Amino acid sequence: ENLAIAPWSDVVDAFNAPVFCVDCDGYLTEWNQRVAKISGWPREQVLGRPLLTTFVPEEGRAQAEQLLDDALSGTEISGHTLLLRARDGQIVELIVSTSPHSSGGGEPQGIVVVGQDVTQLSEQRVEVERIADDLSRIIDTANAPIFGVDSDARVTVWNQKVAELSSFACEDVLGNPLVQNFILEEYRSDVAAALLRALDGAWVSAVELALVSADGDRHEVRVDLAPRIGLDGEVIGAIAVGHDITDICHFAAEQKNEAEDMARLIRCANAPIIGVDINCHLMEWNDKMASMTGYTKEEVLGRPLIDDFIVKESKPKVLNMVEQAKLGVEAMEFDFEVMTKDVGRVTLTMSGSAFRDTTGSIAGVVACGQDLTKMREIVLEKTRVAEDLTRLIDTANAPILGIDTDGIVTEWNCKVAEISGWAKEEALGKPLLETFISESYWEDVGRILEGALNGHESANYE
DSSP states (O other), X not given: OHHHHSXXXXXXXXXXXXXXXXXXXXXXXXXXXXXXXXXXXXXXXXXXXXXXXXXXXXXXXXXXXXXXXXXXXXXXXXXXXEEEEOTTSOEEEEEEEEEEEESTTSSEEEEEEEEEEOHHHHHHHHHHHHHHHHHHHHHHHOSSOEEEEETTSBEEEEOHHHHHHHSOXXXXXXXXXXXXXXXXXXXXXXHHHHHHHHHTTOOEEEEEEEEEOTTSOEEEEEEEEEEEEOTTSOEEEEEEEEEEOHHHHHHHHHHHHHHHHHHHHHHHOSSOXXXXXXXXXXXXXXXXXXXXXXXXXXXXXXXXXXXXHBOGGGHHHHHHHHHHHHTTOOEEEEEEEEEOTTSOEEEEEEEEEEEEOTTSOEEEEEEEEEEOHHHHHXXXXXXXXXXXXXXXXXHOSSOOEEEOTTSBEEEEOHHHHHHHOOOHHHHTTSBHHHHHSOGGGHHHHHHHHHHHHTTOOOOSOO
């Protein structure tokens, strides 16, 4: 009510928004405190001056002139932009509404302009647009494959790197369904499932797919998917950022082939090979070990080597070998015996060394050697034969003696001891000629013994 009876200038000043008026010729007739504050121009310095040429920058004059013309024709305008030049030279941006101003309901005498200062909002919008433009360039030129989809899984982002790896240009893919058109069939189900999770708001890591470039090269790619959130907080799409793991995959494939070759070599080797983990539980048992012991690999894996398969007498040696290898000390060859499935034994000579996991830590011990069972049997048989011969010589009913190449007694059986009166213990190690042969026979006996040492046999010599 007070405003209704107040002077027009007081009414204009009462608004907490920039308000000014111009007459039909575009000269300012009102300029309230709010517009004075944001522009820096006091009221007394603007009244009577032309709005367009004095206070509107050149780039905004055409639009402002059209705005004033429309208002004078009786059209109410709202939501239009009007630029003002502040006293310090800065540009003030207003969103304005206009209406004709008349006195007593007659012809319009001017225009009332009511605005809202959006200068800061405009500056923020420009900054946001600049940041968005920078991000777009970063995404597009990044040395990593980046693509995005909308809520219908249609492509919205396709950077240069993914275009290079896939042979599909950006303009060829935008707006098209990603999975059906640009993902190899073998990966479609996994990629589709990952996209559904991302579009449901989840972050999805390490999704693998393959892209084929224009020259036919296949590129393995691993991507992480993140949801894209709109202004209302709803998921509007998903963005995928990845890296080309082709070289890594090739290296892993080579490593796998080498590991498989090594596994075949161990399995088929014509030498016994065993491996245990850090707790001495079996984790390798090749075909040779299986054939020697009768235990298949499946029967022994995971079982304790020392407790279940090493004979009691050999357990300390095997345990020492394992403990040394776990410390990084390579064990030299040593013999031990392994129990067989038929309760027999096999003798092995092996050397062991530690093997390490991917972190470089010792993960267990592997030992490789040879089967000494047959050799041990041969040695034992030769020993038995030698012992039998020794007993035969010692108990023969004929005098038997032996010397080494220096003429020292090495054999003196019971019969020669009986005849000579010299016990075996007394004769061994003494020179035969000088100690036990009469001097008159030294020359002849010496000649016979020398001939025998040179490989000539003699018989019936007295």
